[in-house]
Amino acid sequence: MENKGMNGGIVIKDDWPGYSLDLFTYPEHYHEDIESVYIPHGVIMDRIERLARHIMDDIGDHDLVVLCVLKGGYKFCSDLVEFIKVLSRNSSKYLETRVEFIRLKSYLNDQSTEDLHIIGSQDLSFLRGKVGIVKHAIVDTGKTMKALLKHVETFQPKMVKVAGLLVKRIPNMVGSLTDYVGFEIPNRFVVGYALDYNEYFRDLNHICVISEIGKMKYKV
Secondary structure, eight states, X not given: OEEOOGGGOEEOOTTOOOBOGGGSOOOGGGTTTEEEEEEOHHHHHHHHHHHHHHHHXXXXXXXXXXXXEETTTHHHHHHHHHHHHHHHHTSSOOOOEEEEEEEEEEEETTEEEEEEEEEXXXXXXXXXXSEEEEEEEEESSSHHHHHXXXXXXXXXXXXXXXXXXXXXXXXXXXXXXXXEEEEEEOSOOEEBTTBOBTTBSTTOSSEEEEOHHHHHHTOO
């Protein structure tokens, strides 16, 4: 790993293989299904705490509406909001934070599709005149995020920022849409820390590289 890449994210190089599974604990039933631990849970948490500090510095005295993108973003959102609350309680600047949820689906197996599907209510009127942070666990081509931001803007928020735990380096990415980047990673399919492969692997604490065996076992 090295610092830093797009918008200050920690860069994970293309040839980084990850850590041996023998160094960490994980659900034993995934033994053949993952190749390596790509980003350990402790590193994830330390990085998220730092992102919380950046957000507090940038937002100032504005109240904050957090739009959590489900399902993969729920752990990232939960931990980031908790860090913001702790930092806020221990400073002279209290940041009132409201959390709302939106569910998107744009993957089939390990491939990102062109279509954006908003599942459930599409009414985001609670963002009108507010400062919003859209929290997404992973940004790859940027097409899903671009479509979501276009939808968000129709509700006239005062300001919108995007926080992404993982941003992939890929040739056809749609510009730099992410204001707060946790890690900049190669174009590899990773799971864990609520990121899934067809609803499996969300229970992994670490971010891991899925194996070919895992892809075949859980393919739909």
